[in-house]
Amino acid sequence: MTTSPPSPDVDLVLPCLDEAGALPWVLARVPRGWRALVVDNGSTDGSADIARALGATVVHEPRRGFGAACHAGLTAATADIVCFCDCDASLDPALLAPFVGEVRAGEADLVLGRRRPAAPGAGPPHARGGHIALARILRRRTGLRLHDLGPLRAARRQALLALDLTDRRSGYPLQMVVRAADAGWRIAEHDVPYLPRTGSSKVTGTWRGTWQAMRDMRRVLAESPTEEGVPR
Structure with a gap:
């Protein structure tokens, strides 16, 4: 007789592209009882094997893009609550515990x-400037007084799936917030320490990457709430 493994308390989605150097630190800080879903987005440095050896569940998403990796993790999740965190050691996943509560x-x-930068080198200046500008635009679009659109976040899985998120690039985190606001969600924001990442950034580490991310996000902000069937 066999029994099914117990359902995880929380599923933690960790989009991953060549993060072999950061994975041990990140996975060691996943709260007990949570399941780490490392979404390998085409790594060539053995990230998937390292994650698996450290006890994580590996999800493969061949379509490149931050949003593609995040959404693959969301659809693979089974827990009632799903969290998201970058996999580059810039954020401690243990900080998500009070979010879940x-x-x-x-x-x-x-x-x-x-x-909130906690050490020199935590995020390039051009990326921080872009986040500030985007937060101001978001306030005008939704009325939310948010300061950042960071990747550290928690919500219920079924509610997230019901948002029907479609962006598969850098606009995914923003689209989640915009559609949640349009649907009348209660959205909270808390300060978290931001550390220098391990390795090079795949999105905002360069001016070109930041420009591409901002372009993706502006496209999301231009969506009409009725175009995608999101209730106000």
Whole structure:
């Protein structure tokens, strides 16, 4: 007689592209009882094997893009609550524990981490400037007084799936917030320490990457709430 493995308390989605150097640090900080879903987005440095050896569940997403990796993790998740975190050691996944508690208690539907640099080199200046400008635009679009669109976040899985997120590039985190706001979600934001990442950034590490990310996000902001059937 065989039994099914127990369902995880929380599924933690970790989009991953060549993060072999950061994975041990990140996975060692995943709260006990949570399942780490490392979404390999085409790594060539053995990231998938390292993640598997360290006890993570590996999901393969061949379509390149931050949003593609995040959504693959979301659709692979089975826990009631799903969290997201970058896999580059710039954010500690243990910081998500109180976020989960807030969602479970019904105090918020989506909880976000506002990145606050905790050491020199934590995020390039041009990326931080882009985040500030985007937050201002987001306030005008949704009325939300958010300061950042960081990757550290928690929400209920079924509610996230119901948002019907379509962006598969850098606009995915923003689209999640915009559609959640349009659907009337209660969104909270808390400061979290932001550390220098391990390895090179795949998105905002260069001016060109930041420009591409901003272009993706502006496209999301231009969406009409009725175009995608998202309730207000």
